[in-house]
Amino acid sequence: MKDHTDKEYEHDLATLRDKLLLMAGRVEVMIADAMRALIGRDAALAKKTIEADHKVNKLELEIDELAMLVLVKRQPMARDLRFVVLALKMVTDLERMGDLAVNICERTIDLSSLPQVPAYEDIPRMADIVQRMVREAMDAFVAWDGTSAEAVMMSDDEVDELYHSIFRDLLEVMIRDRSSVECCSQLQSVAKYLERIGDHATNVAEEVVFMTQAKDVRHHGKL
Secondary structure: OHHHHHHHHHHHHHHHHHHHHHHHHHHHHHHHHHHHHHHHOOHHHHHHHHHOHHHHHHHHHHHHHHHHHHHHHHOOOHHHHHHHHHHHHHHHHHHHHHHHHHHHHHHHHHHOOOOOOOOOOHHHHHHHHHHHHHHHHHHHHHHOOHHHHHHHHHHHHHHHHHHHHHHHHHHHHHHHOHHHHHHHHHHHHHHHHHHHHHHHHHHHHHHHHHHHHOOOOOOOOOO
């Protein structure tokens, strides 16, 4: 009977991990598609990406339900307990990243009917870094690698610097050309959404460090 129970427990943990990875993969695709839609001024792709968010939301509910079931029925200890707690935190960050990809798509739909401005260059660069952060945070989770997770955390400073640079550049364009205000304001929002995705990827990395090293690095160096 104990072997049967142990196998069910391991299956529940494996299912929880697989669902997290599936959710993360879908969020990565949403971010990539949101940026392709923005750069290509593709309103149809933006709308399709918005519609994909319901799959992410569905996985959020499934993961929450399974994680709570494991906590109540299995009463995990030590590493397994940290993993389940991580799942409950990580799913919130992933769901929020999906919402932010939707926000980018909404701005893209608005931008598709506006004249283009010449301050696009750093936004795709910022998006590349953010997407890499999400991917590497999840890779660290899969590999149980706190050191790689800490490297992801370091990338957040670069994202913040790019955000402030983009904000300043767009502000200068608006000052020079008042007709660009609406377009530049939308692009500033896109940059802010990307910066927030970077923050959520950092949260995931911090959670991986806690899971692997039982070390709380939240707000490290910011207190």
